[in-house]
Amino acid sequence: MSDKEVQIPRADENNYISSIQWSNQGDKLVTSAYDNIARVWNLEGKLQGLLNAESSLIISSWNKSDTLIASGGDETNVLVWNPNQIQNREPLYTFNQPGQIIDIAWQNDK
Numbered sequence: 156m157s158d159k160e161v162q163i164p165r166a167d168e169n170n171y172i173s174s175i176q177w178s179n180q181g182d183k184l185v186t187s188a189y190d191n192i193a194r195v196w197n198l199e200g201k202l203q204g205l206l207n208a209e210s211s212l213i214i215s216s217w218n219k220s221d222t223l224i225a226s227g228g229d230e231t232n233v234l235v236w237n238p239n240q241i242q243n244r245e246p247l248y249t250f251n252q253p254g255q256i257i258d259i260a261w262q263n264d265k
Contacts, residue, residue, distance in 0.1 A: 173228070174214045178221045178238075185224055185238065187212035193226045195238040204238045206246060216259040223247070227256025 170190035177184050183203060187193050189211040195204035210229035217224055217238070227233045233256055234246035 173212065176216060178217050179219055180221055183221070183238070185215045185217065187215040187226060187228065193224065193236075195224070202241065204236075204241050205244060206234060206236045207244045208232075208234060213255070213257055214259050216261060218261045225259045225261065227252070227259055229255055231255070233259060 170188055172186045172188045174187045175184055183195055183197055185193060185195050191208045191210055191212060193206045193208070193212050193215045194202055197203050206224070206226060208226065208228065208230060209232075212226050213228040215224050215226040221238070223235055224238045225233050225235050231252050231254060233250040233252055235248040235250070236246045
C-alpha cells in the first residue's frame with residue numbers, strides 16, 4: 156500500500172463522512188456519508204463507484220473478495236451493491252432489518 160495521502164472530497168460542510176473502510180486488497184476505500192451516498196475511491200482519489208440510499212449511511216463493509224459492499228444506516232435496510240459500477244446506483248439486494256444499522260460484518264464469503 157502506498158504511503159501517499161489520498162484526499163476525499165465531501166459534498167458540503169453538512170454532509171460528513173460517517174465511515175471509511177479500506178478494501179481487503181488495499182487498493183480502494185469506501186466512504187459512507189450523511190448525504191445518503193456511499194462512494195468507492197481509488198488511491199488517486201478518483202471516484203470508482205457509488206450507491207444512492209434513501210437516508211444517511213452510517214457504515215459500509217467490503218466482502219472478502221472485494222466484489223460486493225454492504226451498506227446501512229438510518230433507513231432499516233442493509234443494501235448490498237457492486238462497488239465497480241458507477242452508472243448503476245441501485246443495490247443488488249436489499250435486506251430489511253428492524254432499526255438503524257450501525258455495523259455490518261460479512262460471514263463465510265468465498
